[in-house]
Amino acid sequence: MNDRYGVDPCAASTFVELASLLRLFGPEHGRFIVEFPLDWPEEVRNAHIDDLDDLSRARLTEILLRFKNSLLPASTRYSEALSWVQNAQQLRDVQGLIGPVGSRPPIQTVFDVLTDPKALPDCSGAHIPRTPNAYAEAARPLFQISKKVVLIDRYLRLRDLSRIEHRYVRTLKALIKAAQAEKVDVFKLMVNAEHARIHIDDGAQFKADLEMIQCEVGASDIKIEYGFLESHSLDSHPRYLLGNECGLSFDWGFEVKDATSTCHVEWVGRAALKPLLERFMQATSLARSRAPRRW
Template identity: 25%
Template sequence: MHAIFAIEPEAINNWQDLRYALEKFGYSKGLLIVRYPKTWMRLVMEACRRRGLGDVELKRIEEKLQNAKDDRLVRIGLAFEGASWLESVSAEAVLNQISAVLVRDQIVSDKFHRIDDAHENLFDNRREVRVKRNANALAESAKYVLTASDHFVLVDPYFQSRRKCTKVLDGMLRICRENDAIPNQVIIFSDHSKDSRSLAVVKHEYEEHLRAWIERGVNITICRVASDQLEQDFHARYLFNQKAGLRFDRGFVEPEDHNEREHETDVICMDTAFSNELYARFIEARESIDIVDEIML
């Protein structure tokens, strides 16, 4: 769901333009900047030096870039093969994976926008999307949050060991594998009261459906929580890590009815503060949660 922008290093070769550009982006805003090429941050600094900026301003820009690295810059493996940045980013294979390109001057396609006169609408309405309720679409919408960390957390009272749920998790892990970002750990919080079957039966079913990922070394923990404390926490379903989070209004379930899979649901970028709050509660203060039982795969 996140829109990916490329920014020409020469377009942000000073503090004012760099700050203006970077403040438009972030996981919580649904907007990310691709590190294109992987040395993009270094290219920005070189452009600033060519501009003749002083040491104080260069230091400030370097710190701003470092701070942005974790919450708005991503790598997506785009080929850099032209004689220049502009030539490389103009390649069809690159442009097909980018929502927009911010440049200093040269406009070579309708995806290019001059940084000085880019319309604010270009950055609006990126926090929320509607996606089909099939496993692939649900997983794909979370691609950049899933691959932002070495672990992620799902909170969904209705998540169960049944195939309709584990198929969505399988889709998410495949997205991670395809992007060379298989997580070390996945933690799931669900409502114990929603499934009356024995712990042994539930664990066996999880193992059957997720065996391929367990054998790959992904540690999967399912915490089944007492329902009397979930009314406040489980109004919606969440996917998050220590960097970002998404709210899935209909949860992590692929309907068994094929027609219902064509129906759409909302996926929304969570504010950074709320994402941090969830992470603190469910991970950093997990001992305060009344967990009925815990399944470790």
């Protein structure tokens, strides 16, 4: 799950190859390209723009703009003094490398990737341990491409009577800490008011507990919000974490269990994602800000 690949900006020899390759990546596939070099989309555009007519140039620009949510930051610094292949030898935390015709293993060619059904393993979901760190790592790509995130769980609560509910608080701390590290601006909880015991004191204790959590993880740069779920089919059972044009489904929610217990986590496909974004994100959606592209 959340497989990252290094791709040479010049790997695709034609526009059709490029478009076919990029369709294999994106949050809905759980498969991402690391932005290596940092101006990867511009490098890709420069590799193809001269060979395209006006219509194809417009399509290329649109594809690259849409593709921004499939790019993750690289953990390795790119050296302009070296070729992409030489740089890629130092690239860490990736599942594979994709280069142009003539590339040698471990670098795959675009032809290999497009014609071999086993070239890119399925990674849209996984059964992960029900631990705070596992939840946070599963969500990290979502945090990296989103300015605002919304956690949806009608069963989440911060207290059981007068006691802190550590089964949920530990996970929430890990998620907020990871979101802070990835520079998320807004972290919103959508909860059931009665189950979260907000109806008892108009949310006074819930707000205090959120402030405590935020302080303990040092997430002073994030705005923490919450809202209430309704009697709606999307509110009754599913647990989600939504971001900028992407979302994760957590089959067992965010409760912490022993290390032998697992939770089925899956990236939500585009068709199922659309009503979720319309309901929970559209009105206040914030796009991940990036430096202006020259294209």
